[in-house]
Amino acid sequence: MLKRLSLKNLRRIIAAVYLALFTFIFIDFSENFSSGFINGLLYLQFTPSLLKFLKVGGLIATGFIVVLLLTLLFGRAYCSFLCPLGILQDIMARLRAKRPRYKYLKPRNIVRYAILTIVVVLTIAGSLFMLYLLDPYSIAGRIFSDFVRPAYYGVNNFFVMILGFFNSYAFHHVDFKPIPWQGMAITGAVVAVIGFMAWKWGRLYCNSICPVGAFLSLISRYSLFRLKIDEKSCIACNRCVRDCKAGCISLKDKSIDFSRCVACYNCMDSCREGSISYQLAFGRKSSDVPVETDPTRRSFVTTFAGMLIGLAAMGWADKLFAQRRIRNRGVNQGPQVSAAGSKPNRRSAPITPPGSYNHDDYRNTCTACHLCVTACPSHVLQPSFNELGIFSMLQPHMDFRSGFCNYECTKCSEVCPTGAIRLLDLETKKRTQIGKVVFHRGNCIVRVDRTECGACSEHCPTKAVQMVPWQGLLIPEVNPEICIGCGACEHACPTEPYKAIYVNGNPVHQVAKMHESIGNRPKESELDDFPF
Amino acid sequence: MKRRDFLKKGLGAGLMAGALLKVGGVGSVAKGSPAASDSAFDLVAVMGGEPVPMFDKAIAAMGGLGRFVKKGQSVLVKPNIGWDTAPELGGNTNPRLVAHIVKQCLRVGAKEVYVFDNTCDNWSRCYANSGIEDAVKGAGGKVVPANTENYFKPVSIPNGKRLKEAKVHELVLSCDVFINVPILKHHSSTKVTISMKNLMGIVWDRRYWHKNDLHQCIADFVTWRKPDLNVVDAYRVITRNGPRGVSQADVVMKKSLLMSTDIVAADAAAAKIFGVEPCEVPHIKIAHEMGVGNMNLDELNIERIRM
Numbered sequence: 001m002l003k004r005l006s007l008k009n010l011r012r013i014i015a016a017v018y019l020a021l022f023t024f025i026f027i028d029f030s031e032n033f034s035s036g037f038i039n040g041l042l043y044l045q046f047t048p049s050l051l052k053f054l055k056v057g058g059l060i061a062t063g064f065i066v067v068l069l070l071t072l073l074f075g076r077a078y079c080s081f082l083c084p085l086g087i088l089q090d091i092m093a094r095l096r097a098k099r100p101r102y103k104y105l106k107p108r109n110i111v112r113y114a115i116l117t118i119v120v121v122l123t124i125a126g127s128l129f130m131l132y133l134l135d136p137y138s139i140a141g142r143i144f145s146d147f148v149r150p151a152y153y154g155v156n157n158f159f160v161m162i163l164g165f166f167n168s169y170a171f172h173h174v175d176f177k178p179i180p181w182q183g184m185a186i187t188g189a190v191v192a193v194i195g196f197m198a199w200k201w202g203r204l205y206c207n208s209i210c211p212v213g214a215f216l217s218l219i220s221r222y223s224l225f226r227l228k229i230d231e232k233s234c235i236a237c238n239r240c241v242r243d244c245k246a247g248c249i250s251l252k253d254k255s256i257d258f259s260r261c262v263a264c265y266n267c268m269d270s271c272r273e274g275s276i277s278y279q280l281a282f283g284r285k286s287s288d289v290p291v292e293t294d295p296t297r298r299s300f301v302t303t304f305a306g307m308l309i310g311l312a313a314m315g316w317a318d319k320l321f322a323q324r325r326i327r328n329r330g331v332n333q334g335p336q337v338s339a340a341g342s343k344p345n346r347r348s349a350p351i352t353p354p355g356s357y358n359h360d361d362y363r364n365t366c367t368a369c370h371l372c373v374t375a376c377p378s379h380v381l382q383p384s385f386n387e388l389g390i391f392s393m394l395q396p397h398m399d400f401r402s403g404f405c406n407y408e409c410t411k412c413s414e415v416c417p418t419g420a421i422r423l424l425d426l427e428t429k430k431r432t433q434i435g436k437v438v439f440h441r442g443n444c445i446v447r448v449d450r451t452e453c454g455a456c457s458e459h460c461p462t463k464a465v466q467m468v469p470w471q472g473l474l475i476p477e478v479n480p481e482i483c484i485g486c487g488a489c490e491h492a493c494p495t496e497p498y499k500a501i502y503v504n505g506n507p508v509h510q511v512a513k514m515h516e517s518i519g520n521r522p523k524e525s526e527l528d529d530f531p532f
Numbered sequence: 533m534k535r536r537d538f539l540k541k542g543l544g545a546g547l548m549a550g551a552l553l554k555v556g557g558v559g560s561v562a563k564g565s566p567a568a569s570d571s572a573f574d575l576v577a578v579m580g581g582e583p584v585p586m587f588d589k590a591i592a593a594m595g596g597l598g599r600f601v602k603k604g605q606s607v608l609v610k611p612n613i614g615w616d617t618a619p620e621l622g623g624n625t626n627p628r629l630v631a632h633i634v635k636q637c638l639r640v641g642a643k644e645v646y647v648f649d650n651t652c653d654n655w656s657r658c659y660a661n662s663g664i665e666d667a668v669k670g671a672g673g674k675v676v677p678a679n680t681e682n683y684f685k686p687v688s689i690p691n692g693k694r695l696k697e698a699k700v701h702e703l704v705l706s707c708d709v710f711i712n713v714p715i716l717k718h719h720s721s722t723k724v725t726i727s728m729k730n731l732m733g734i735v736w737d738r739r740y741w742h743k744n745d746l747h748q749c750i751a752d753f754v755t756w757r758k759p760d761l762n763v764v765d766a767y768r769v770i771t772r773n774g775p776r777g778v779s780q781a782d783v784v785m786k787k788s789l790l791m792s793t794d795i796v797a798a799d800a801a802a803a804k805i806f807g808v809e810p811c812e813v814p815h816i817k818i819a820h821e822m823g824v825g826n827m828n829l830d831e832l833n834i835e836r837i838r839m
């Protein structure tokens with residue numbers, strides 16, 4: 001009974017476990033996993049690791065080197081074992097009544113390397129839009145964080161409701177903060193295209209569009225060990241071709257295009273003659289075998305590529321107006337009792353999380369995987385629409401309508417795998433000024449209605465908003481120098497649709513001054529008798 | 533979403549009747565201020581001890597916790613857990629005091645003791661870092677979420693001037709006994725925050741209060757439901773930069789505790805300890821004028837205990 005575990009089954013087990021954990025860290029709302037565990041799990045994710053290496057460096061960012069070495073040894077194992085989008089595509093391909101029968105596909109080298117070139121050039125030029133639109137890790141992150149997470153919340157809330165019937169509070173209800181639909185639509189469209197391609201043609205995305213796949217293919221051409229068909233024992237039964245989701249086995253010359261092989265090892269299991277195995281292939285270059293093309297597929301892929309190039313051009317244009325002013329958008333919550341909050345105000349710049357240091361760096365490093373969106377316990381990090389510029393769409397920004405940055409928290413900086421949000425120790429974070437407070441007196445309830453309010457000052461952790469005497473009442477007074485831009489005041493301010501207090505982002509983060517009272521010793525009681 | 537309704541209507545009258553029988557008759561589940569009149573004192577003030585012994589002294593002077601909590605009753609203990617700050621910073625009610633009250637409630641026979649707050653900072657971190665979650669769990673109480681609107685049910689406040697309705701945590705509606713355990717603190721806009729202000733943590737939409745004459749709303753809400761007992765933690769007191777406090781330098785050790793069934797009296801006495809006159813705190817004054825309680829301390833029978 002004890003059969004040796006085939007490489008294919010080993011791959012399936014590792015991929016399934018990995019995807020399950022990966023999914024969970026992207027939907028979890030109760031900080032079940034430590035940041036260290038999350039860092040470990042994402043260590044080998046190629047794109048974030050590479051970006052982090054370029055931006056921050058350090059041991060934690062060496063994962064992509066491991067992947068490169070692995071590829072140099074055994075080919076694109078990353079694509080089948082660790083790439084979350086790859087594993088998802090494999091699942092997609094199995095969602096059909098009959099087992100898929102694949103055919104040999106012609107390589108689409110011009111397309112895949114053209115896309116890779118565009119992505120690389122744009123990335124170097126400073127726009128990550130194309131990269132994060134196509135990067136498999138980031139797409140998978142968005143699928144889980146934006147689509148699966150709300151469903152998971154829904155299931156959780158359903159159970160909370162059921163438990164509520166039994167008076168149990170063992171689990172808690174959680175609200176999903178809506179994501180801009182435009183971003184959801186883009187992710188949804190990309191997912192639909194990839195899902196369809198996977199369903200129809202297996203790993204076509206990985207071999208014609210995916211920039212990581214294209215990059216790794218350049219290396220797997222020179223892998224030390226490659227899968228080979230033993231020409232003598234092969235009976236050309238076509239079984240391996242039928243099972244090859246990359247469409248890279250050509251029986252015409254009994255060859256495997258190892259640059260497109262995703263190392264799934266289906267062929268090894270399907271070959272009854274045992275003709276397929278890893279062979280030492282030192283120094284030899286694997287060749288592409290030109291075969292007749294499928295016109296529909298070709299035009300599909302070229303159209304897609306054309307669209308991407310168009311988008312890329314727009315990405316360039318975007319750089320011209322990325323820094324425009326962003327309106328402090330209001331949400332209408334029914335009829336207004338008070339005139340407080342009726343005067344429009346505008347933010348001079350958006351707000352990025354503590355640890356992102358400056359907006360340009362952040363935009364050039366964040367791949368919009370939405371891990372921080374999931375991890376932020378305050379739900380203040382939300383995918384942007386045009387706050388950071390339209391070609392930074394989906395990169396998270398601080399949305400003070402959803403929440404505010406918790407003073408004692410550094411979670412996003414701990415989990416961010418790309419280095420867009422860099423690790424901060426708590427004391428540094430508490431001094432990191434991501435924006436500065438602005439008080440708009442004309443919208444303030446104290447000024448307009450002449451009643452006390454002070455929600456802003458109440459919530460401010462640095463007391464950069466103080467309430468000072470004004471016509472028998474207390475009105476806010478701000479001290480932007482000690483403000484850290486956490487948005488607590490803006491979030492708490494009850495005026496609608498415009499806030500009477502809000503934060504202007506710092507395009508380059510600064511260090512806030514400290515409140516003058518900090519550092520004194522606590523006082524002993526000055527009470528020696530009851531004052532009544 | 534209406535889990536209480538489901539419980540009441542869905543499961544039917546038979547089940548409810550059974551439940552009533554089980555805890556020993558209608559009287560024991562009836563709500564309201566239990567036996568407020570048979571106390572010798574209107575207010576007990578203790579000074580100079582640690583929070584837990586001060587509570588013990590005060591509750592003994594009040595005639596024992598058994599006066600308030602009967603066997604088989606469910607109890608809600610509402611501390612201030614508003615901020616993600618450590619206990620030494622005085623932003624939240626002393627965790628040892630809260631745990632002790634929970635334990636004492638269970639000792640006198642409470643069926644269940646619940647603790648929650650609709651926090652200002654992130655709720656799970658407030659619960660954890662205030663030390664209250666662990667302390668209460670250790671004492672056998674239940675720490676309950678109040679983080680989404682789902683847990684809050686609408687009530688109407690007929691005697692309110694500005695606040696006519698509010699959404700209140702379902703446990704306030706279902707628990708037999710309500711013990712309010714605020715901490716005395718400076719507050720940037722309401723000058724002090726004590727017992728009445730602490731009730732903003734059992735409602736959902738605080739923004740409405742801020743928008744519609746905050747002090748009036750605070751007083752209005754108490755006309756709907758007065759806690760059965762107020763225990764004011766005035767041990768570590770934030771005297772400036774409240775209600776959150778910026779650093780430990782804002783804290784003064786006042787080492788006091790106040791206890792009263794009259795929420796206005798408790799707040800008046802605490803205001804004095806803080807160093808402001810009760811009539812200078814608008815919501816105390818308004819509540820007094822609305823007849824919610826008495827802020828004139830010289831009209832009250834006060835037990836003063838020095839430790």
Ligand code: SF4
Binds near residue numbers: 375405409410413
């Ligand atoms: S530091 Fe602020 S933005 Fe980042 S995860 Fe924590 S609360 Fe969210």
Ligand code: SF4
Binds near residue numbers: 486490
């Ligand atoms: S003023 Fe506002 S943004 Fe600045 S630290 Fe205070 S609450 Fe945060």
Ligand code: SF4
Binds near residue numbers: 444500
């Ligand atoms: S929260 Fe502050 S700024 Fe906003 S209305 Fe109230 S007092 Fe004015």
